[in-house]
Amino acid sequence: MGDQKNQELRWIAGIEPSAEMLTRSMTSIYEMECREQPEHLAQLLRAYKEDKSITDEMDRLRQMSLSPGPILFIGMGASHCSSLTGASFLQSHGRSSFAVDASEWLHYAREVWNQSAASVLLTTSGESAELVQLCQEELQKPVALLCNNEKSTCWRSAQIRLPILAGPEYGNATKTYTNATAACVVLASHILGRAWHEDAERTMAMYSAALNRVFDLRSELEGFCRGAVNIEVIGRGPAYGGAIMGALCIREMTGQRASPHSGGGFRHGPILDVNESHVAVILALGRAAELGVKLAHDCHARGGKVILVGTEEQQPSERLMPVKIAAVPEPWEGITSLIVPQALTLAIAERCGAKLAPRFQYGIMAE
Numbered sequence: 125m126g127d128q129k130n131q132e133l134r135w136i137a138g139i140e141p142s143a144e145m146l147t148r149s150m151t152s153i154y155e156m157e158c159r160e161q162p163e164h165l166a167q168l169l170r171a172y173k174e175d176k177s178i179t180d181e182m183d184r185l186r187q188m189s190l191s192p193g194p195i196l197f198i199g200m201g202a203s204h205c206s207s208l209t210g211a212s213f214l215q216s217h218g219r220s221s222f223a224v225d226a227s228e229w230l231h232y233a234r235e236v237w238n239q240s241a242a243s244v245l246l247t248t249s250g251e252s253a254e255l256v257q258l259c260q261e262e263l264q265k266p267v268a269l270l271c272n273n274e275k276s277t278c279w280r281s282a283q284i285r286l287p288i289l290a291g292p293e294y295g296n297a298t299k300t301y302t303n304a305t306a307a308c309v310v311l312a313s314h315i316l317g318r319a320w321h322e323d324a325e326r327t328m329a330m331y332s333a334a335l336n337r338v339f340d341l342r343s344e345l346e347g348f349c350r351g352a353v354n355i356e357v358i359g360r361g362p363a364y365g366g367a368i369m370g371a372l373c374i375r376e377m378t379g380q381r382a383s384p385h386s387g388g389g390f391r392h393g394p395i396l397d398v399n400e401s402h403v404a405v406i407l408a409l410g411r412a413a414e415l416g417v418k419l420a421h422d423c424h425a426r427g428g429k430v431i432l433v434g435t436e437e438q439q440p441s442e443r444l445m446p447v448k449i450a451a452v453p454e455p456w457e458g459i460t461s462l463i464v465p466q467a468l469t470l471a472i473a474e475r476c477g478a479k480l481a482p483r484f485q486y487g488i489m490a491e
Contacts, residue, residue, distance in 0.1 A: 134485040136249075137292040138275035141484050145294070150478035151470070154295040154377060158339070158466050161302045162332035165459070168289045168303045169324050172310050181284050182314045185268045188242040188284075189315045194220040198229055199246030200254065202297035202372065203270075203304060207246055208365035209458030210308030216361075216411075216454075217316050226254045227491065237263060244268045244311065248288065248300045250276020251489045270307055272300050286311070294482045296377045298466065301369050305362075305458045312455075323453035327460070330450040334460060338447060339467045346471035348431065348445045352403040355380060356394065357465055359407035360387040360415065362458030366407055370465025378472040379479040387415055395419070398428040405465060408434040409449075409457040420444065433464045 135141070145153075172178055189195055195214055197207030207223035214221035224233070226245070237243070242265065247255040250273040259269065259281040269282035272290050279285055288307060290299035306324070313320035349355060355374055359367035367384040374382035385394060390404075398404070404423045408416025413434055420432040429443045438446035447464050 137273050139292050150482050151473045157298040164290050164299045191241040193239050193241040196240045196243040197223045198226050200226045202301045203246035205365040205369040206304035209305050209362040209455050210312045212361050213312040213455040230254045246270045248272045250278035253489045253491045327452045327456040334449045338463045342467040342471035345468045349403045353401040355382040355403045357405045358385045358390045360412040361410050362455035363407040363409045363461035365458050366461025373469040377469045377480050398423050398426040400427045402428045405431045407461045
């Protein structure tokens, strides 16, 4: 019986995949999971609005947040990227908040953990060694967990439990990043006492169409980037999380060298070696969009190629490819900023093959 239970827990999200799913290619799975994002996002937003078990947990988290100290979002990889949007939103509305890497926090910050008002741990699997250890820490205050696996060790250990509701995911993080980012926005809004339903509806109204339109451009994106030594993805605020996640998508799925930067971080250093071998994907979204547009023109002037993602029309050239997407309320650009990198990832995988194999079971979650 024990072996059977352990086997069930190893399936991604605790759900055994269908026989048909086990035969699909990674490229096919990745496209499917990207295109499923609007549906799963809508399900999450509906649940966080209507499900009393979830709203009760949100109320508990908000009550915790009234204590002195910062609000912490703690995750790794894609979960850390989602955390950046939640922390950025709280900071921009006067509430001290930080997104921290779970591994760094585990080894270097335990002594100050109880100085925070509230902590939200983010993990897709709920089985990563660092997150399991953090969930099992003895703290003076309850810890909230945002997780996509309700059969996981972390889920059983956490005091406040909030689901990501993205369903199983067998490739690079797509649905889980999108849903976790949306959940962070909702939680931050609830902590601030700000209404979020209207902004979420405005985002949903354009998200599916924007995703489909950009994915239809994916061959053009890939052709524009072909031959690049390195692809650099750049954003600010919530779109900085999208930049890190975008670079992860490209690198993990295709093996193409890609690196993320904040807009300021790129301006003060990496821009110096921009030349014809570089492609910069600049996510000029949100309140600092103008700085992204200026950076794009400066990269172009140095001989680099730029994919400029923004909400305003821009004049294309041989080395500048503008991609216009609809504006969304701040900080929902944490979600829409990823559409272009995801489409580019799919196009590279379609042309060159995916380097990442489908993962149907959780492997060893070692530090």
